[in-house]
């Protein structure tokens with residue numbers, strides 16, 4: 239009966255060498271407090287300087303998700319105290335963000351849902367409180383203080399936990415294609431806060447809570463699901479949802495109130511006095527638009543029309559840009575598009591996932607894979623042998639041709655050998671022969687399987703079929 243209403247706020251760390259307003263390395267995992275300076279510590283008299291590359295990446299991200307990028311935007315101070323923010327304010331953007339009014343279409347059961355993106359703004363990150371380094375105390379690492387972020391804020395257009403997840407998958411795929419961020423949730427380079435409310439049909443938007451601290455998409459989905467249930471329970475018992483910030487506890491599978499929600503006037507935003515307005519002229523914005531890559535949804539659609547793949551296969555093969563590139567390289571090397579898709583989604587992805595997880599590190603490159611598949615389509619080797627050769631190629635780095643030659647794996651079409659294998663299988667399976675002759679046609683598979691095994695996978699299965707039929711029916 240109750241309808242969930244969800245809006246997401248996503249913080250994305252931009253892939254820059256240095257921080258948003260100073261020259262310190264924006265590197266993850268360095269020794270604590272080694273990448274700090276008067277600017278990111280906010281010491282008196284230190285002056286910030288805008289990182290041009292961060293601006294470029296932020297604008298590129300915004301253009302990629304159909305936002306309007308503004309020629310002028312304003313940095314603002316957001317004042318609050320927290321141990322990981324010793325300078326007492328964060329430089330962000332407030333009422334004049336770099337971009338507004340975008341959208342993403344999110345695939346679902348039927349027609350895709352369009353989720354509008356309200357705004358994207360640039361900001362600096364805070365430091366990090368470490369609760370597990372010093373027993374009984376909290377340590378603060380300020381290496382992250384001042385690293386560049388964009389915050390992406392959606393409209394409350396999402397209606398279910400699964401839809402929230404699908405949106406995030408689509409957004410992450412877009413940001414990865416744009417190469418603006420590593421999007422690594424474990425390292426915190428992509429962080430999601432979920433705003434959740436419920437309402438009865440026809441009601442206005444209800445009071446919402448904001449759930450934080452989810453470190454994976456499945457936890458986002460679980461946390462939203464939990465919070466919807468909690469709110470429905472509250473309303474059904476006659477209670478009211480309070481405007482709160484909640485903390486997700488993945489171990490316990492519950493969200494707990496952290497603080498009552500602050501309002502924006504609590505932060506006393508004002509224009510950052512140490513920075514000029516950020517200007518991007520329309521020419522620069524045009525160049526950034528020109529430089530956008532083919533976006534994943536466009537590539538997915540093209541895989542359907544050009545390579546005749548099903549939506550599902552096209553979606554899978556465009557999950558990342560390197561995977562889509564690999565697939566298209568196999569096709570350009572002459573492999574039929576569905577056959578290429580089957581191999582890439584099957585043996586290739588299985589081997590990649592068993593290895594480093596990155597297809598760029600995978601030993602078999604597209605051209606050698608295409609050579610292997612040409613031996614298969616020419617009938618030089620059978621399908622089971624092709625899979626063996628594939629495994630050998632991944633280990634040894636040798637070419638398919640040399641493995642087939644060295645190990646004598648070419649398909650056996652020699653009639654004598656085939657006749658011998660079939661005779662042997664028939665001789666050792668008198669019971670099955672009798673049942674087959676009695677009309678149990680399904681046993682054909684049994685005989686073919688045995689002969690293939692005896693041949694080490696090298697027999698031509700079609701020919702095996704014919705010979706068995708001749709022997710058993712003749």
Ligand code: ADP
Pocket residue numbers: 243244245246247391392393394395433434435436443444445446499502
């Ligand atoms: P706040 O002032 O609390 O930060 P905003 O209106 O700025 O709230 O919106 C912040 C986020 O919360 C946006 O992603 C927006 O879509 C979402 N949001 C706003 N109202 C609701 C609501 N009633 N239910 C769910 N999400 C909401």
Ligand code: MG
Pocket residue numbers: 330389
């Ligand atoms: Mg923010």
